[in-house]
Amino acid sequence: MTTFQSLELSKPILKSLDIMGFEETTPIQAQTIPLGLQGKDVIGQAQTGTGKTAAFGIPLLEKIDTKKKGVQGLAIAPTRELAIQVAEELNRLGKSKGVRSLPIYGGSNMERQIRALKNNHIVVATPGRLLDHIRRKTIKLENVHTAVLDEADEMLNMGFIDDIRDILKALPEERQTLLFSATMPKEIRDIATTLMKNPEEVKVKAKEMTVENIEQYFVEIPEKHKFDTLTRLLDIHDPALAIVFGRTKRRVDEVADGLQARGFSAEGIHGDLTQGKRMSVLNKFKRGRIEILVATDVAARGLDISEVSHVYNFDIPQDPESYVHRIGRTGRAGRKGESISFVTPREKAQLNLIEKLTKKKVERLKVPSSEEAQRGQQKVAVDKLVETIDKNDLKHYKQSAHELLEQHDSVDLVAAALKQMTKERSEVPVRLSSVQPISVKNAQRDKGKKGYRKGGKRNFNSKNKSRNRNFNGKGKRSYQNKRSGSNAK
Numbered sequence: 001m002t003t004f005q006s007l008e009l010s011k012p013i014l015k016s017l018d019i020m021g022f023e024e025t026t027p028i029q030a031q032t033i034p035l036g037l038q039g040k041d042v043i044g045q046a047q048t049g050t051g052k053t054a055a056f057g058i059p060l061l062e063k064i065d066t067k068k069k070g071v072q073g074l075a076i077a078p079t080r081e082l083a084i085q086v087a088e089e090l091n092r093l094g095k096s097k098g099v100r101s102l103p104i105y106g107g108s109n110m111e112r113q114i115r116a117l118k119n120n121h122i123v124v125a126t127p128g129r130l131l132d133h134i135r136r137k138t139i140k141l142e143n144v145h146t147a148v149l150d151e152a153d154e155m156l157n158m159g160f161i162d163d164i165r166d167i168l169k170a171l172p173e174e175r176q177t178l179l180f181s182a183t184m185p186k187e188i189r190d191i192a193t194t195l196m197k198n199p200e201e202v203k204v205k206a207k208e209m210t211v212e213n214i215e216q217y218f219v220e221i222p223e224k225h226k227f228d229t230l231t232r233l234l235d236i237h238d239p240a241l242a243i244v245f246g247r248t249k250r251r252v253d254e255v256a257d258g259l260q261a262r263g264f265s266a267e268g269i270h271g272d273l274t275q276g277k278r279m280s281v282l283n284k285f286k287r288g289r290i291e292i293l294v295a296t297d298v299a300a301r302g303l304d305i306s307e308v309s310h311v312y313n314f315d316i317p318q319d320p321e322s323y324v325h326r327i328g329r330t331g332r333a334g335r336k337g338e339s340i341s342f343v344t345p346r347e348k349a350q351l352n353l354i355e356k357l358t359k360k361k362v363e364r365l366k367v368p369s370s371e372e373a374q375r376g377q378q379k380v381a382v383d384k385l386v387e388t389i390d391k392n393d394l395k396h397y398k399q400s401a402h403e404l405l406e407q408h409d410s411v412d413l414v415a416a417a418l419k420q421m422t423k424e425r426s427e428v429p430v431r432l433s434s435v436q437p438i439s440v441k442n443a444q445r446d447k448g449k450k451g452y453r454k455g456g457k458r459n460f461n462s463k464n465k466s467r468n469r470n471f472n473g474k475g476k477r478s479y480q481n482k483r484s485g486s487n488a489k
Contacts, residue, residue: 236376
C-alpha cells in the first residue's frame with residue numbers, strides 16, 4: 001500500500017488530492033510518480049481506468065513555476081473529449097498550487113485559444129490543432145520542460161504518428177518525456193528509442209479481478225438522493241454488520257453523523273483519527289456494538305471480519321482494484337455477501353469499466369421508496385417474532401397472553417407487538433457536501449471512425465463534424481452543443 005503522503009509531494013498538491021478524496025495510489029501512480037519526480041523519462045503501459053492522469057500529472061504539476069508566464073508543460077491526447085477531461089483533472093490537481101491547464105483542439109475558435117495560451121501553464125492538445133499552432137507560431141514551446149503522450153497507441157491507430165514525431169522534434173531537447181500506452185506496437189517503441197532519453201519502463205498488467213460469494217448490485221442515483229437511498233436500503237437489508245465506503249474523510253464524517261441522527265448504530269474511521277480512536281471504533285464494530293462502519297479506503301485496508309454481510313460503495317472508487325478490495329470485505333470465510341454501489345449518471349462509464357475488468361455483471365437495483373423501507377423494517381420485526389415462537393420458550397408469557405386476548409383483538413395485539421419491535425426512523429434532514437464524480441475515458445474507441453483510414457494515415461477529405469466548445473482560458477467552459485462529450489478523465 002502506497003499513500004500520496006508517503007511520496008513527499010508538496011503541500012499544495014497534497015491539499016488538492018485531499019479535496020478530491022484520493023489517499024492511496026493506484027499501482028501505475030505508485031511506480032510512475034517517484035520516477036517522474038526524479039526527472040526521468042518514463043514509458044508506462046497500463047489500461048484505461050488505472051489512474052494514469054494523476055501518474056503523469058502530479059510530477060508535471062510539481063515542476064511548474066507559477067511565477068513564470070507561458071507554457072511549461074504539454075500533454076497530447078488523441079481526441080478532444082480526452083483533452084478536455086485531462087485538462088479538467090490537471091486543473092483540479094493543480095488548483096491549490098495555482099496551476100492552470102488549457103485544452104486546445106480542432107473545431108473551436110482559434111483566436112480565443114491564442115488569447116488563452118498566454119495565461120496557462122499547461123496545454124493539453126490534440127495533435128492536429130497543436131501542429132496548426134506550431135506552424136502559425138501562435139504557441140511558444142521554448143519553456144516546455146515536460147511532454148506527455150497519453151494513449152499513444154490510440155494516436156497511432158488514428159493516424160497521428162507522424163504528427164507526434166513532428167511535435168516532439170519541435171520541443172526543447174532538454175525535456176522530460178512521459179509516454180503512456182495500453183499496448184506497445186513497433187511504431188510506439190521507435191518513438192521511445194529515438195525521441196526519449198533512457199526511459200524507465202513501468203508496466204501494470206491488467207488483472208482479471210473476480211470476487212466469489214458476493215452478489216454485486218448498483219443503484220443509479222443523483223448525488224443529492226444518495227443518503228436517503230442508503231438509509232432505506234439499510235432498513236430493507238438489515239445487515240448483520242455493514243461497511244459504507246466514502247471517498248473523503250469529510251464525507252465519512254458527514255455520512256456517519258447523518259446515520260446516527262437517523263437512529264442507526266454507526267461510526268466512522270479515516271486517516272485523521274488517532275490510532276487509539278481507530279482501534280476503539282474497530283473493536284466496537286468487531287464486537288457488534290456498532291452495526292455500520294463508515295470508512296475511507298485506507299482506513300479499512302486489511303479488515304477481516306467474517307460477519308460483514310453488506311458493503312455499500314456510497315462513492316464509487318477511482319479504480320477497479322479499489323472496488324475489488326472494498327467489496328472483498330464481505331463474503332469472507334465461505335459466507336455469502338452483498339455489495340451495493342451508488343452510481344451517479346455521470347459515473348456509468350466507470351461502472352462499465354469495473355464490470356469489464358472483474359468479468360462480472362453488476363446487477364441494477366431499483367431505488368427503494370420510503371414505504372418499501374418501512375415494510376422492510378416490519379419484515380425484520382416479523383422474522384424476529386417468528387424466530388421467538390420457533391424457540392418454544394414462551395411458558396412464562398402465556399398467561400399474560402391469554403389475559404390480553406380476552407380484552408383485545410388478536411390482530412391488534414400482533415400489530416402492537418410488531419410496532420413495538422419495529423425501528424421507526426427519524427426523518428431528520430441530512431445534507432452532505434458534494435464530491436466530484438468519478439469519470440473514465442472510453443476504454444474502447446471505434447477504430448474505424450470517419451476521417452481516418454487503415455494504415456495510420458489521416459484522411460483530410462472527411463468533413464469536420466466537431467462540436468464547438470469555447471474556453472475562456474481559466475479552465476471554465478461554455479458549451480454551444482446541446483449534448484456534452486464523454487465523461488472521460
